[in-house]
Amino acid sequence: MADQDTPSRRRRRDHSPKLKRALVRQCLQPGASVASIAMAHGINANLVFKWRREHRAAEAADSSTAQASTPLLLPITLASAPLSGTSRSMAQAPASITTRTSTDSIELDFAGARLRLRGAVDQESLLGSLTALRSLA
Structure with a gap:
């Protein structure tokens, strides 16, 4: 026990x-x-x-x-302000432009992004889209 x-x-x-x-x-x-x-x-x-x-x-x-x-260094690029109206020069045009007239669409590769515009695209809509895209870049 x-x-x-x-x-x-x-x-x-x-x-x-x-x-x-x-x-x-x-x-x-x-x-x-x-x-x-x-x-x-x-x-x-x-x-x-x-x-x-x-x-x-x-x-x-x-x-x-x-x-x-450890500090992290990031590359910084300064871009000019987006241009308004039709005073856009060819030097400031997107890197590549592909236009398909048979399907009424425009495809732009610009600053690492792709913009597709389908249907009837007028100049004012295109400039507005490019201005918005440029402000993101």
């Missing part, structure tokens, strides 16, 4: 950080099986999955910290 009164003292194993890093490194290899690596070392696979998850979270935190401290 004295054996029943004594609680069992089960102690968790304390794995070294070196062992954890080594196992996580093995698990991150292409084609590696986490379950087989864990079994080979006598460790529960769920524990190895947890170490791998913690490793990836730490890497993500490190990379986001590095990105936040």
Whole structure:
């Protein structure tokens, strides 16, 4: 009866950080099986999955910290204000213009965007569309 009164003292194993890093490194290899690596070392696979998850979270935190401290330089281009009316010169025309008279449509590739105008297109509608597109560029 004295054996029943004594609680069992089960102690968790304390794995070294070196062992954890080594196992996580093995698990991150292409084609590696986490379950087989864990079994080979006598460790529960769920524990190895947890170490791998913690490793990836730490890497993500490190990379986001590095990105936040590094300034990001973006290219800036200055464009003149959109022209109004019909004073538009050929030098300021879109990069490529494709006109299909058989289907009454106009297709413009301009500043990385494509504008398609179908049906009867008058000059005023075309200039309004180009002005709006130029303001986005």
